[in-house]
Amino acid sequence: MKQDLGLYDYWPYENRPKIRWPGGAKLAFWVAPNIEYYELDPPQNPFRTAWPQPIPAIPGYSIRDYGNRVGHVRQMQLLNKYGIRGSVSLSTALCDHHPEIIKQCRDLDWEFFSHGIYNTRYTYGMTEDQEHEMIRDSIESIFKHTNQKCAGYLAPALSHSELTLDLFAEVGTELFGNDAGIYTCDLFHDDQPTPIHLRSKKRFVSIPYSLEMNDTIAYVSNKIEPRRYGQILKDNFDQLYKEGDNSGTVMCIPTHNYQISCPHRMKSYEEALEYITGHSDVWVTTGREIAEYYLEHYYDDAVKDIAGKQECKS
């Protein structure tokens, strides 16, 4: 085990090259619904157990199924009402289990990115070949079912290896060159995109995805009340919007249909979406669009600026 994986350099949040998003926007806003499949009886992983009770773990399994049976359509229609295209963090086995959901999202021109095969198959303990194979399978599934060349990655259940980002970028290149494997949502170190070091030297960025705004972290880990969650979303937006005067920021709301789409949570979520999209100078976009725009316009300046700041001269 290493003290640090060296994925990015220290880069202070002042005097960075100025970002402006398309149309002069100050803030890039994206919503990432995690559309996941959890297995009732997954194989045992040596480092992490999927369910707290003996199989069948009805409480955990059934509420996650609620997300697909009931919750998905609710959130999809709500996002559509506010002109938001989802960037789907997809358990790609869902293409096989629930193709209806994939079709609905495709029809609305949503983005799909890889969140592994199942959310009950962890990266822990996989060999490099196994992880490569799992990632390849997921990217091929997305292409087969959506015709999209998967741009982004969020490791299944946020389970990583030391090589996760390298492998994702490399598999993307093997399959689709620089059209696939260009950004990650796995890192929470910044409120702006940042260049990531890979062994392949591929141009690759981290796009802010925000664990703090993630509904499951908010509701399950932090046990936040629904109306307070809505307020937190607005507060997060207000600060990033204000700072966007100086240089463009990114706000993401990562969601799960088994959390956000419960009847007692929809109202505060809708109020936050209405508030955010009601502002001017907000670029309502997707993960891929942010990554591509950044790679084209700001990546090279960022790399230079970061290099210049590695020596102590403030």
Added chain:
Amino acid sequence: MSTNKNYLKYPHRSLGMDHSLYKWSMLDDRPPIQWPNGKKLALWINISLQFFPLNQQNKPFPVPGGMTMPYPDLRHYTLRDYGNRIGIYRFFDALDKYGMQSSIAMNTLVAQRYPYLLNKVIERGHEIICHGDHMDALHYGGQPIEEEAALVQKSLNELRQLSGQPVKGWISPAKNESHNTPQLLAANGIEYFCDWVNDDMPYEFYTDKGVLIAMPLSTELEDKFILMNNLHSESSYKDQIIDACDFLIDEASTKGGRILALNLHPWLLGQPHRIQILDQVFEYLSSKKDIWSANPMEIVRVFKS
């Protein structure tokens, strides 16, 4: 340690669920349900009357809400028993004040231990649901089927005999099951069960012994989940029910009847400092003209018709 070579094999990766217990079906795709008199929202209140034994066995896990201290854990034992002595009578008053119906899910041991309470429940005309034998009598994966079959049979037979009701509904303690639970319930005359929280509406659940109706008794909106698990305030509990109620009535306007299912625990909401919140919740719900206060069996009948 590394994963074995089968870790990337996916035997159930195909259309539908990764099991055959029920059909894959999105709520939005189903035909709308009409409640009686054109009401939009069926309000199903369920009160859980529970007995947590002092000599808890934790097999295979400590039941949530149960004993946590070394034996004898009198603090938790008596605080839970409070609900059967005090809290439930406050609940009865609140129900009567607003003319609300409710089902009562009862551990069979509660019916055996407290005949006065059982009699009161019968006299008041509540539909009784079997909530297992007691809170520490868990149904779980790996439980020998003979043992579980005897537990289901005993719990149901004795509750039916004592109550004189047919008892067609079931809620497992901790909503936990084994692979065999549904078929054992079907084999013992259960018509609907409430453990699976994967839908907002009833659906058909298949077993080797016949079809059950899975009834949506939300865990996320339970008093116990919100107040005890999430540690939210009483006023937030009320807000969450109000927001759910408004949302579901609105959704029902275009998508057919919906259900607001509230599972209540008298040992929790029946406390003096919380009972007024229940009163305020009932007051809000009873002010809505679109609500049908329904028993679960009535909902099942409409679903099946």
